[in-house]
Amino acid sequence: MPLGIALKPGRDANEFIFLTPDNKKLKTGEFVYYTAPIQVKEHGDKEKFRTRNQKIYARVTNRKEHRGYPNEFLADPEIKPKVVANKLGLELENIERYEITAKIIGFYDNRLNDFTNPRIVPRPGTPIKLAPNSDLEKFLTNIDEGVASANIGDLLHRSPGQVNINLPVDSFTSTHLSILASTGSGKSYTCSVIAEELMKPSSRAALLVLDPHGEYHTLKDIERINEFESDDGYSPNVKIWKPRDIKIRLSELSFSDLLSSLDSPTDAQEPILKEAWNQLSSKEYIETKELIKKCKEIGENENNLKSAEALEWRIKKALSRELFHHSHHLSLSELLNPGQCSILQLDTISRRDQQMLVNVLFRKIYRDRVKYEKGRESKLDFPVFAILEEAHRFAPAGGEARSLPILRKILSEGRKFGFGVGVISQRPSKLDDDILSQCKTQVIMQIQNPNDQDAIQRAVEKVGSDLLSELPGLTPGQAVVAGDSVNTPFLCRIREKITDHGAESLRTSKRWRDSWRENARSYDKVIEADQDYGVENRDRYL
Amino acid sequence: MINKGTDREIGKILESNSQIDYICEIYGKNDVEYPPSHSDYKFGQFVSIEKRIENKQIEFVGVIYNSQIVDPEQGRSGPKLSRPEEQNMFYPSYVDEKKTIVGIALLGYIESSDERKRKRHCIPPWTLEVDDIVVKLNEEEMVFFHEIEDEIKLGYYQNLLGVAGQFGKDLLSIIITRLKEKRPKERRSLSLIEKNLEYKKMTEGM
Numbered sequence: 167m168p169l170g171i172a173l174k175p176g177r178d179a180n181e182f183i184f185l186t187p188d189n190k191k192l193k194t195g196e197f198v199y200y201t202a203p204i205q206v207k208e209h210g211d212k213e214k215f216r217t218r219n220q221k222i223y224a225r226v227t228n229r230k231e232h233r234g235y236p237n238e239f240l241a242d243p244e245i246k247p248k249v250v251a252n253k254l255g256l257e258l259e260n261i262e263r264y265e266i267t268a269k270i271i272g273f274y275d276n277r278l279n280d281f282t283n284p285r286i287v288p289r290p291g292t293p294i295k296l297a298p299n300s301d302l303e304k305f306l307t308n309i310d311e312g313v314a315s316a317n318i319g320d321l322l323h324r325s326p327g328q329v330n331i332n333l334p335v336d337s338f339t340s341t342h343l344s345i346l347a348s349t350g351s352g353k354s355y356t357c358s359v360i361a362e363e364l365m366k367p368s369s370r371a372a373l374l375v376l377d378p379h380g381e382y383h384t385l386k387d388i389e390r391i392n393e394f395e396s397d398d399g400y401s402p403n404v405k406i407w408k409p410r411d412i413k414i415r416l417s418e419l420s421f422s423d424l425l426s427s428l429d430s431p432t433d434a435q436e437p438i439l440k441e442a443w444n445q446l447s448s449k450e451y452i453e454t455k456e457l458i459k460k461c462k463e464i465g466e467n468e469n470n471l472k473s474a475e476a477l478e479w480r481i482k483k484a485l486s487r488e489l490f491h492h493s494h495h496l497s498l499s500e501l502l503n504p505g506q507c508s509i510l511q512l513d514t515i516s517r518r519d520q521q522m523l524v525n526v527l528f529r530k531i532y533r534d535r536v537k538y539e540k541g542r543e544s545k546l547d548f549p550v551f552a553i554l555e556e557a558h559r560f561a562p563a564g565g566e567a568r569s570l571p572i573l574r575k576i577l578s579e580g581r582k583f584g585f586g587v588g589v590i591s592q593r594p595s596k597l598d599d600d601i602l603s604q605c606k607t608q609v610i611m612q613i614q615n616p617n618d619q620d621a622i623q624r625a626v627e628k629v630g631s632d633l634l635s636e637l638p639g640l641t642p643g644q645a646v647v648a649g650d651s652v653n654t655p656f657l658c659r660i661r662e663k664i665t666d667h668g669a670e671s672l673r674t675s676k677r678w679r680d681s682w683r684e685n686a687r688s689y690d691k692v693i694e695a696d697q698d699y700g701v702e703n704r705d706r707y708l
Numbered sequence: 709m710i711n712k713g714t715d716r717e718i719g720k721i722l723e724s725n726s727q728i729d730y731i732c733e734i735y736g737k738n739d740v741e742y743p744p745s746h747s748d749y750k751f752g753q754f755v756s757i758e759k760r761i762e763n764k765q766i767e768f769v770g771v772i773y774n775s776q777i778v779d780p781e782q783g784r785s786g787p788k789l790s791r792p793e794e795q796n797m798f799y800p801s802y803v804d805e806k807k808t809i810v811g812i813a814l815l816g817y818i819e820s821s822d823e824r825k826r827k828r829h830c831i832p833p834w835t836l837e838v839d840d841i842v843v844k845l846n847e848e849e850m851v852f853f854h855e856i857e858d859e860i861k862l863g864y865y866q867n868l869l870g871v872a873g874q875f876g877k878d879l880l881s882i883i884i885t886r887l888k889e890k891r892p893k894e895r896r897s898l899s900l901i902e903k904n905l906e907y908k909k910m911t912e913g914m
Contacts, residue, residue: 239900241903242900245896250900250901252861253859253860254861254865255861255863255866
């Protein structure tokens, strides 16, 4: 049944306006369609064209009142305008009419598995209908036969469960994903949903989660939930690394990593350190004292023992940090395996060390992936997907972080080598523009800060301004999904997690109340000195 | 239910300006034994004209929205030789022609058939005829005409504003005030319409 009727072309070439009495279904972001004759190529014959009636889909971008009750009817809040209208003989049902602006997406071309824009708006009088659920489920995302998909939720405009949203796993894990949302709007929840999907038997991902707040431990539940197991013996493995277990082996550092860890070495110290490092870097294990000894040797040979000795305390100070160890490290074969989700809890590690860790670890993974793809011996003969929470810490806009160069490299070239990154941030404006723009699939949730909205607009070209304007009004769990993994941007309701959520907001008032009660109890325990057990009563009665 | 009686007849149709805009000549003392008093054809008086059309009893309902007094002697100059009380004797035809005419805006009609009365607030499809008798309605009959589906309605609102012109808003205010008194339960919604009218009347053209 038509919901409206085409009225006229809109302001842009791909826009049209239609009239509707509907005041419930046609919200901004909803999908509608009309039919029009389109010339399509004959199957199997490149030269022949045939005219066929095609459904042309469009997205609602704006809605305004075309006709409604006069303002005078609305003068008394306790009197419904309909009552006044009835009194004056205006007895029409639903007198309101709305002008809906819709942006044409196009007809679905089965050969391209994508929408093709016919570049012509509907003729005035063309009936406009609501796009069927089945069409949307099929066309919004592009899931090829036999390809794993991640069910992240359903279409926000339809009733729950009517249009499931399945993202193609191959697409977003290779061309990178960004989840952008302000605090409390559900970004780590969404990220956990994606992690759950990646650990299902259909994907069995090699997943690495860098967890600066220790929120992802509940993913451990995956191991005991049947839904994640399959008949062929697959059962996912979730490993959690506590901060104390996370180490960088000294030999994994590059010279520039080492230099950046030291407190302002002088120009004279730098060549000594470089030479010492070059001589030791081929070794699998390097000890701090060994490096100091080597520096002294070189300093002595070059008649600059003073500089070499001055390096000693700097090296000791830098490398005595808990993160560095001469032999322990995160072994790739232990850390990354298909069907394994490895969570690195970084909550007690300093920001500088977190950056160093990402720098060293991601470089190591990237190198091994490059080796594998180039046919050389490698520990990683499978693609890797890493989730980077609080990504603005590791790739700050205009800032300096040890991890920024390697992240830029992976985000721009990782696709070729099977190393995808999921960038999660609550401050897109503080995230490096290159990093943000290289994430080809975006899940954007409530964002109110105008700077963050601008950053998204700059970096995410496929999200229309109509959907971006929805961002401040989204409630937790609602998201705009856009990018290469979907055929057109849309609003999504993120599904409920299968596992528990570990990132609830602190129940501050409850904690205050509990703490006060605890203090009050301990006050009750104070016993007057003369009433305490064993105290002799020496009061003399007069 | 509209009851007609001779004492309620106030005049007869003289001519029309449109399908719903009629002119009624008010009976004078030379026309009927008991001519109507001034309050019988005041501004805002509801009237009816009953006709039998296509075997149906149709009562056209209207309201007096304007008046005009006519004196053909106006402008005659020269001394009158007789005393004023004797002038009737010497100029009988002129005396007869001193008239009050009123404008009636038709608001709808009541169609009676098989003891059912169907009230319509609309332009009647039929026309009145010259000399059709105009009867005044009392307040209960006026309210009865407005009661449709247990609710007071003013379905003629726009038509009346169109016909009554500059007097339309005042006329509607008078009608609403009377309806409010008779139907206190609907006072609030009727007041809203009345206040809007007053606001428009005071602000239009400012």
